[in-house]
Amino acid sequence: MMTIDFFDNDLTSLHNALLNKQFTASELTKATLEKIEKTDDKLHAFIMTNPEIALSQAESIDEKQDFAHVLSGLPLALKDNLATKGIETTGASKILEGFKPVYDATVVEKLNQDGAISVGKANMDEFAMGGSTETSYYSKTANAWDQTKVPGGSSGGSAAAVAAGLVPFALGSDTGGSIRQPAAFNGIVGMKPTYGRVSRWGLFAMASSLDQVGPFTRTVKDNALVLNTIAGFDIKDSTASKREVPDFTAQLTGNIKGLKIAVPKEYFGEGIDPKVATTVKAAITQLEAMGATVDEVSLPHTKYGVAAYYIIMSSEASSNLQRYDGVRYGYRADDVKNLEDLYVKTRSEGFGDEVKRRIMLGTFSLSAGAYDAFFKKAAKIRTLLIEDFNKVFANYDVIVGPTAPTVAYGLGEEVDDPTAMYLADVLTVPVNLAGLPGLSVNAGFVDGLPVGLQIIGKPFDEQTVYQTGYAFEQATRLFEQIPDIAKED
């Protein structure tokens, strides 16, 4: 049996191996599926795999010998809230059990066009609501570095699968940190692109003004290569940007001399684990040593970000999730008297507690008595958060700080405490409210668990964000560290 080590091979080297016929796309797909089969009972990163479809795609690529694109023939995992035609897509919810979309999400279509092969659907928090992947109806995913810890969330399956070397890349979605935080918890690279950079068509809507799809990879260059494929205008998404898509690898020089870095003092405030702060500060010192200038700045409304985010997100989600009513697809409750009863019983049985909590919060925030005090107020705070960022970006190229206040915590430790879970999103949600690009790269380890360095850029300036992350990664080479779960072969 052929084995392929994704830790020794980045996307470019896998691509070259296919071009040079060191192995075929079919062999690569088979080896990937075997690795998942062997390891995933310890990780539970996948809700399901689709071996037959993946192998037939690989065979067709081998027949055509079409390796023109860097992703041709390369395996990946898709978060299970991205629609895949004819392949079950559940959003990790009981209410969508058995649902087979009749179309592909635009990002899936773009990956297919470039010849990438999805081997399975990655676990996630139910409808992307959570920060630990524990609200999934199907299973709980473990952290790649310590299987007693959470992988983060909501894209925990995608992150753990890449970090454990099951797949070389994966897609996730980020509404309030759901790519960056699990990337941080698993020590890999995760990008939340600018709002509008990537089409949301076929992404199960949670909060339409905040959601973005983005890549998980082991290295920054790999991440930029995947974003090259999935970014761009889409007539099917009215918020997809018409701006030209640059080559996101173009600024990966390793040089950040003269780069102006802002460090918000609020990102090292109350609630941030001192060991996480120390690790991130050391990373910032490293960037300074490489020739960047670093200044402390203030983003004064940061502490209101979580409240504004949870009001806006839950309001949009409560509206978006009205479509799940048991009529057209998915789960339908039994023993119902009439249509109203069917809606109520299906939703009450089909949604988990966290989803219900957010539907309730959103319905309340939009209700007649609360609209001005909550929904409209949160939208005004959103303006102030954007103005905070604008003021800093008038003088700086990137904003840098921790991705999450802590490293990965124990499975089961926080899932029953929603307020603690929500407050842990303080460092990631402002980026979504402002629509900015945000990257997490590994900054180092605390007690054997990875710490994320978050790099935030100006709208549509993913290039400078990647440039910064790449320079740091190449200087520290932390991506060469391998979790034990991947050494057991």
Added chain:
Amino acid sequence: MSETTISKEEVAHVAKLAKLSFDDSELTQFTTQLGDILNIFNTLGEVDTAAVEPTYSVTENVNHLRDDVAHNWHQKQGLLENAPLASAGLIKVPAILEDEGE
């Protein structure tokens, strides 16, 4: 500014609006949890926003207009296969009105 709180009766009312039903112990639990979360929301009252415009989206676009051309997706079969109950090429649902039989 007065702080917003939520009673068990209000939680039951919101559940009705959201087409969710809870038993009594769930209602009690949700009332406590939503109350705790509203305490976080209430901190927004500290900020004077009288002169601030709300932001509902950060998109630069107004709208994309497509040519007014119909596309037939030929997806009827796939869509019906997803329906929990279908019959004669239609999705079947329970009675909408009471007392009018099947």
